[in-house]
Amino acid sequence: MREENWEKKIGSCVAAYRHLFAAYETEIPQTGFLAGLHTPMLKYHLAGDSEIWRIFETDNMHYPMGDACLQCGIGDILERTKERLAVDTEETAAYRQGVHDIYEEVQKFILRHKKRAEELAAGAKEQRERARLQSIADRCARVAVKKPEGFGEALQLFWFLYLLRSPFGGGCIGRLDQRLYPFYRMDLERGAWDREEALREVIQFYGKLNEMTTGDTLRNLMLSGQNSLGEDETNELTYLFLEAYERTQDAEPHLNVRIHAKTPERLWDACVRMLASGKGQPTLYFDDNILPAMEKAGISREDACAYANDGCTETVYEGKSGIVFWQHEMVKTVELTMFEGKENPSIYPVSMKKNRKTAPEFVPHTQLRTGFCAGRLEEMDSFADFMRAFEAQLTYQISCWLAVIDKKIEEDERETLTSPLIGGTFEACIRTGRDPLRGGGFTVDNYQLLSGTVSTAADCLRAVEYAVFEKGFCTLTGLRDAMAADFEGHEVLRQRLLGAPKYGNGDKRVNALAARISRRFLEQVSAWRSKSGKRVHPGLYNIDFKIFANVTGATPDGRRFRDAIGEHCSPTPGRAKCGPTAIVESAAALPMEEGYASSVLQLSLDKGSFVMGADREAIIRRLMEASKEAGIPVLCLSMYGREELTAAQRHPEQYGDLIVRVWGFNARFVELDEELQDHIINRIS
Amino acid sequence: MKTAVIMDVQRYSIHDGPGIRTTVFFKGCHMACAWCHNPESQRPEAEMLFYEGRCIGCKSCLALCKRGAHRMDGGQHRVELALCRDCPEMAACAQSCPAGALQLCGQVMDAVQLLEKVLADRPFYGKEGGVTCSGGEVLLQDEFLMEFLPLCKENGISTCLDTTFNVDWERIEKLLPYVDWILADLKFMDDAAHRRYTGAEGTRTRENLKCLSKLEKRVILRMPLAAGVNDSPEEMEARREFLRTLPNVERVDCFAVTNHGAEKYRALQRQPVFFNRDMDLEALVKRAEDSLELSRTECARER
Numbered sequence: 001m002r003e004e005n006w007e008k009k010i011g012s013c014v015a016a017y018r019h020l021f022a023a024y025e026t027e028i029p030q031t032g033f034l035a036g037l038h039t040p041m042l043k044y045h046l047a048g049d050s051e052i053w054r055i056f057e058t059d060n061m062h063y064p065m066g067d068a069c070l071q072c073g074i075g076d077i078l079e080r081t082k083e084r085l086a087v088d089t090e091e092t093a094a095y096r097q098g099v100h101d102i103y104e105e106v107q108k109f110i111l112r113h114k115k116r117a118e119e120l121a122a123g124a125k126e127q128r129e130r131a132r133l134q135s136i137a138d139r140c141a142r143v144a145v146k147k148p149e150g151f152g153e154a155l156q157l158f159w160f161l162y163l164l165r166s167p168f169g170g171g172c173i174g175r176l177d178q179r180l181y182p183f184y185r186m187d188l189e190r191g192a193w194d195r196e197e198a199l200r201e202v203i204q205f206y207g208k209l210n211e212m213t214t215g216d217t218l219r220n221l222m223l224s225g226q227n228s229l230g231e232d233e234t235n236e237l238t239y240l241f242l243e244a245y246e247r248t249q250d251a252e253p254h255l256n257v258r259i260h261a262k263t264p265e266r267l268w269d270a271c272v273r274m275l276a277s278g279k280g281q282p283t284l285y286f287d288d289n290i291l292p293a294m295e296k297a298g299i300s301r302e303d304a305c306a307y308a309n310d311g312c313t314e315t316v317y318e319g320k321s322g323i324v325f326w327q328h329e330m331v332k333t334v335e336l337t338m339f340e341g342k343e344n345p346s347i348y349p350v351s352m353k354k355n356r357k358t359a360p361e362f363v364p365h366t367q368l369r370t371g372f373c374a375g376r377l378e379e380m381d382s383f384a385d386f387m388r389a390f391e392a393q394l395t396y397q398i399s400c401w402l403a404v405i406d407k408k409i410e411e412d413e414r415e416t417l418t419s420p421l422i423g424g425t426f427e428a429c430i431r432t433g434r435d436p437l438r439g440g441g442f443t444v445d446n447y448q449l450l451s452g453t454v455s456t457a458a459d460c461l462r463a464v465e466y467a468v469f470e471k472g473f474c475t476l477t478g479l480r481d482a483m484a485a486d487f488e489g490h491e492v493l494r495q496r497l498l499g500a501p502k503y504g505n506g507d508k509r510v511n512a513l514a515a516r517i518s519r520r521f522l523e524q525v526s527a528w529r530s531k532s533g534k535r536v537h538p539g540l541y542n543i544d545f546k547i548f549a550n551v552t553g554a555t556p557d558g559r560r561f562r563d564a565i566g567e568h569c570s571p572t573p574g575r576a577k578c579g580p581t582a583i584v585e586s587a588a589a590l591p592m593e594e595g596y597a598s599s600v601l602q603l604s605l606d607k608g609s610f611v612m613g614a615d616r617e618a619i620i621r622r623l624m625e626a627s628k629e630a631g632i633p634v635l636c637l638s639m640y641g642r643e644e645l646t647a648a649q650r651h652p653e654q655y656g657d658l659i660v661r662v663w664g665f666n667a668r669f670v671e672l673d674e675e676l677q678d679h680i681i682n683r684i685s
Numbered sequence: 686m687k688t689a690v691i692m693d694v695q696r697y698s699i700h701d702g703p704g705i706r707t708t709v710f711f712k713g714c715h716m717a718c719a720w721c722h723n724p725e726s727q728r729p730e731a732e733m734l735f736y737e738g739r740c741i742g743c744k745s746c747l748a749l750c751k752r753g754a755h756r757m758d759g760g761q762h763r764v765e766l767a768l769c770r771d772c773p774e775m776a777a778c779a780q781s782c783p784a785g786a787l788q789l790c791g792q793v794m795d796a797v798q799l800l801e802k803v804l805a806d807r808p809f810y811g812k813e814g815g816v817t818c819s820g821g822e823v824l825l826q827d828e829f830l831m832e833f834l835p836l837c838k839e840n841g842i843s844t845c846l847d848t849t850f851n852v853d854w855e856r857i858e859k860l861l862p863y864v865d866w867i868l869a870d871l872k873f874m875d876d877a878a879h880r881r882y883t884g885a886e887g888t889r890t891r892e893n894l895k896c897l898s899k900l901e902k903r904v905i906l907r908m909p910l911a912a913g914v915n916d917s918p919e920e921m922e923a924r925r926e927f928l929r930t931l932p933n934v935e936r937v938d939c940f941a942v943t944n945h946g947a948e949k950y951r952a953l954q955r956q957p958v959f960f961n962r963d964m965d966l967e968a969l970v971k972r973a974e975d976s977l978e979l980s981r982t983e984c985a986r987e988r
Contacts, residue, residue: 213857473955491741493783495783578697579696581806612940615704619699622704626809630808
């Protein structure tokens, strides 16, 4: 970028923030102490400036913020960024100025709350109410300038920054039990710790999140973990954040807990108890299955131990990285193999909603590159021939993705602008004036290429082997013709394909195929380096499995166009017939640990099955432990009643509080669109 | 090595004893409870089931059948299952059906083959879970169990028998060293009703339970409840008295019999008998628990 452009670009970002902050309300709560709220501006458009929009939508939306504000205070940030330094380049000078200007606006925003609380206090009739409002005003006055001196102040400052970071009201919360721990200690040491009051503040924090929006909000709160010496980092706040959720039981935030060899029994018990309540919270991250793969990929032990999750279950290194990810379509790769580089001709454009009933409709298209023929079906005499063609197609598609990522890496190395509001949360940025992407905070490059849906893809490959080469039910070209007709007029063949062994049932052959394609994907991605030597981190994960179902035609497993595709490392909905232990067995066959960027197993249990003395908590505990021992890195364990969900579809007005796990987030079931509701019902095992 | 005809091996069983278990359903039962949920478990030999609603009319089975068991009748597929009995082509016939309308129930296995299936879920058993041998009447397979249960113990797997307990004590006694848990059914105290609804005497079950109590074997007692059939106050009072004589019973599971097996009865071309229709099942169970004076920890209502 030409040097004079830095100032202009950062200036327009600051102007956009100024505009946004001015539009946010000044909210003083009617009870409690946590001030600040805004209605997320989901439809807010910054006319004509796509770059600023992109900042809000991507960089500014994702990843946990750094700790500079909490550690230094806003006054210190302003002091350290007010002047250009002798060592500054045009870029660092402009960025430093941008941080300064934005934090001035942040300070003004907080002081607006101070002023409003004072006004309300002056008008309050009761002494107690006046004191409460004055206390809010005093707290706002302090955190607008100084670093927090206790848990309540730290939570307040975090909350102000969190709600300002994005017009969408979303984004990663991160390891808040770790970040706020020093402030809890301050309270404790001066005898000011009041657990009940802190719990009320956290409940109010959760309440505000739920008031803003719910669903795919990226509001991931990661709890516990271990340090680089392997010491457990569970603390009193870990339990406080969990307990607050047990009291509120709403969709937000999305709770995650890191489990490892030294996890205290009390934390295990808390997780089991919460999961047994059937809300799908928390998601469990097994450190022992995640950290070694991170280290193998060159991430230092210290950085690896700082991991939290962002987006859904993508690993992010708190205070050390952001995330940028792309999603490969594994099942569509089977289609391109069958149709020799082309799409299934029976596909038509589908108008769909991403997840919410009220979301706008859009028409998705495949992101894969068409036109590459990996082999002619007529020339394939064996399943080995077919697998060779599939793997050649896969290699080609991964190469295309890596070329796209390489371009993005080059852009980031050269000119991508991280919002200075986020930049200012990193001490290295304040010190150097550098964008976090270029020396101002991030020590880990976190580009991710993800591909889940290996389950449905393996079902497809096994069905080809079974139906064409073992049983001779059809020829490869006959199968392709049936798929091209979306199986219209081919019901007998479709039934035979549905009868082929499926992933999630403990079938060794189909599990081995799923493992083989996973390994192929992981190895190619892991081995690649950008021109500047950077890695791309792989994961066996997909957020957009619902989109994939609407852009992938009929498949060899007997699936028709638009029928569901399995998410992440979980079976195709409705195909796992042997219960959750067989699903874990299938998942354990995959090299899931190598997909440390995000490899998740979603297990949905039937709530209605816990009768006749079945000890729900004991069974959940066994499933958790066995999954951990089987090498599963991330486990989402939810529990629904099939009948209850079906009833909620019929009478949504009676089920407003029914919370379900979707992909990386929780949502109110009745607010999801019907396609996704059906998917969730069908994945119950 | 002995073999047995296995109806099903069900992983992740959470209702047949403590923890996560694998339940092995053996074929063959000398009783015929009117509400039996698994009617396909009653005959000792492998047999065919036909689920008419799943048939897509492909006629694959017609081409295969040499006994004339299948015919098309105005587009409807008719099967005479009696002709399928002992047919050596049953497996091929079931496999020929693309839609799973024809299903073969019963697979012959020896103890080692069965153990291999049971081991699949071993990582999930923990200290509590394990294998449950059910049926049919599992104790009719005592000779097979004398090979299978020791194999389980050698592999550190907890064992449980789910049984009517209505067999000679000798069949039971020899197995006890290899059994950790017993799930036993108590269906009736009234002998005439027992005969009428199960086709067998009930006194032997009660005598066996008494013998077991002297040996301090861990028992979970199961009481299937059918309204108007085995839930009278007199029946419950007799059960309550009987329970007092069984100190080794760790838990009593009262549950309402359902009609979930109706489709299987039709697939066997038998008429299902319905119980507890239009009943408040929870209230039925609660009444029974109350009259048995079971505490919350003893009974197994949904937790």
